[in-house]
Amino acid sequence: MSVAGTRLTKQKSLILDLILGTKCHPTADWVYQEARQHIPDISLGTVYRNLNALANQGLIREMNYAGSSSRYDGDVSQHYHFTCQSCGNVFDLPLEAFTMIDNLVEEQEGHSVEAHRLEFYGTCKTCKIEEKQ
Amino acid sequence: MSVAGTRLTKQKSLILDLILGTKCHPTADWVYQEARQHIPDISLGTVYRNLNALANQGLIREMNYAGSSSRYDGDVSQHYHFTCQSCGNVFDLPLEAFTMIDNLVEEQEGHSVEAHRLEFYGTCKTCKIEEKQ
DNA sequence: TTAGTAATGAGAATAATAACTATATATTCA
DNA sequence: TGAATATATAGTTATTATTCTCATTACTAA
Ligand SMILES: [Mn+2]
Ligand SMILES: [Mn+2]
Ligand SMILES: [Zn+2]
Ligand SMILES: [Zn+2]
Numbered sequence: 650m651s652v653a654g655t656r657l658t659k660q661k662s663l664i665l666d667l668i669l670g671t672k673c674h675p676t677a678d679w680v681y682q683e684a685r686q687h688i689p690d691i692s693l694g695t696v697y698r699n700l701n702a703l704a705n706q707g708l709i710r711e712m713n714y715a716g717s718s719s720r721y722d723g724d725v726s727q728h729y730h731f732t733c734q735s736c737g738n739v740f741d742l743p744l745e746a747f748t749m750i751d752n753l754v755e756e757q758e759g760h761s762v763e764a765h766r767l768e769f770y771g772t773c774k775t776c777k778i779e780e781k782q
Numbered sequence: 783m784s785v786a787g788t789r790l791t792k793q794k795s796l797i798l799d800l801i802l803g804t805k806c807h808p809t810a811d812w813v814y815q816e817a818r819q820h821i822p823d824i825s826l827g828t829v830y831r832n833l834n835a836l837a838n839q840g841l842i843r844e845m846n847y848a849g850s851s852s853r854y855d856g857d858v859s860q861h862y863h864f865t866c867q868s869c870g871n872v873f874d875l876p877l878e879a880f881t882m883i884d885n886l887v888e889e890q891e892g893h894s895v896e897a898h899r900l901e902f903y904g905t906c907k908t909c910k911i912e913e914k915q
Numbered sequence: 916t917t918a919g920t921a922a923t924g925a926g927a928a929t930a931a932t933a934a935c936t937a938t939a940t941a942t943t944c945a
Numbered sequence: 946t947g948a949a950t951a952t953a954t955a956g957t958t959a960t961t962a963t964t965c966t967c968a969t970t971a972c973t974a975a
Contacts, residue, residue, distance in 0.1 A: 656941065656952060677932085692955045697932060699953095715846035716963090718931065731893050742887055754875060754902050760864050763904035769887050771896040789921060789972065810962085825924040830963065832922095849932090851962065 652706060661699045663687055668700075668709050669723040674730070674739040676718040712739075733773035735780075740773060785839060794832045796820055801833075801842050802856040807863070807872040809851040845872075866906035868913075873906060 667683050668675070675683075681696045700721055704711045712730065713719040720739060729742040751762040772780070800816050801808070808816075814829045833854055837844045845863065846852040853872060862875040884895040905913070 654952080658940085658953060660954075690955070692957095694933080694956075695954060701933095713848035715848050715852065716930095719848065731887060731891065731895070733893070734896065740891070740893065742891060744883075744886065744890070747883070750877075750880070750900075751902070753877065754864060757877070758864065758873070758875060759907040759910075760866070760873065760902075761905045761910055762864070762902050763867065765900065765902045767883075767898065767900045769884070769893075769895050769898045772894040774892040777892075777894055787921080791922060791971085793923075823924070825926095827925080827964080828923060834964095849961095 655702065655706075660684070660688060660691055660695050661702065663691075664696060664699045665703055665708060665723075668703070668721050671723070672741075674712065674720040674722050676720055678718060680721070729767055729769065731769040731771065731773070733776055734770055735772050735776035738773060742769065788835070793817070793821060793824055793828050794835065796824075797829060797832045798836055798841060798856075801836070801854050804856070805874075807845065807853040807855050809853055811851065813854070862900055862902065864902040864904070864906070866909055867903055868905050868909040871906060875902065 663684055664680055667680050673679075677693070677696050677700055680700065681691070681693050684691050684696060700709070700711070700719075703709045704721070707725060710722040710725050711719050712722060724741070727746050729744050731740045731742055732738075733740070747765070747767065751765055754760060754762050796817055797813055800813055806812075810826070810829050810833055813833065814824070814826050817824050817829060833842070833844065833852075836842045837854070840858060843855040843858050844852050845855060857874070860879050862877050864873045864875055865871075866873070880898070880900065884898055887893060887895050
């Protein structure tokens with residue numbers, strides 16, 4: 650599985666497997682720490698380079714945030730996320746796409762909407778229970 | 783207008799006036815360049831310190847983005863934004879708050895939603911016209 | 916007027932990510 | 946097969962927005 654002009658190296662293949670094998674929406678550094686256990690001298694630059702390449706190929710998805718590290722997601726199907734401000738975990742949300750809000754903006758303002766970014770913040774189910782104790 | 787333990791310096795007051803006097807959602811550097819024309823030796827650190835202070839006081843709003851500078855908004859009322867990927871301008875959207883989607887996440891997932899972030903990207907009205915020529 | 920407090924300007928520090936570079940693999944095809 | 950060529954790598958340095966540090970200055974209120 651390789652696009653013309655690109656090679657599927659053991660590093661890239663490992664990085665892809667790590668992303669596909671977790672549901673934790675990991676950061677580049679998480680991927681780096683895991684990858685080192687299989688390829689001890691892999692470099693952080695290689696991790697970033699391949700995460701970008703994989704995202705450009707559409708095999709993974711990058712979620713970036715101001716002030717903190719990007720997270721990567723092996724599930725490239727459309728879905729939204731909830732970030733817990735207490736534990737920091739990112740959870741998938743099984744909501745369908747709100748495409749109607751794009752149309753609303755196009756109709757009301759006349760701009761041409763290509764995408765929207767929607768994410769939720771708060772306290773997750775688990776942290777809510779812990780707070781009560 | 784000063785909160786106990788804080789002083790309204792000429793720097794802070796100027797920065798607030800600059801933010802309130804524009805609709806362009808400026809960056810810290812834009813504020814810095816404008817401010818220097820009134821207080822030539824104002825420092826960029828002072829601009830950042832005051833922008834943060836004003837945002838904490840709720841007098842302005844900070845909008846941050848991964849990979850590019852934060853923008854500041856003197857309009858602290860609830861409203862969404864559209865960013866043009868062609869000219870880079872940020873436009874206000876007169877949409878009412880989508881509070882129902884917070885409830886949807888709470889009901890479906892059991893997390894406690896404190897806020898959501900929703901922004902739109904695409905090509906603005908003006909850039910669309912220029913593209914056609 | 917003076918002691919105490921808060922803010923400033925200048926510059927250094929930070930942190931995530933990208934760019935650079937010499938070396939090492941992979942792929943192509945003679 | 947084995948050069949010749951193309952791509953990726955490890956290790957390192959650079960970038961960029963923002964924050965931090967600290968000596969100095971400006972308020973504030975007794
Ligand atoms: Mn996900
Ligand atoms: Mn606005
Ligand atoms: Zn949590
Ligand atoms: Zn535009």
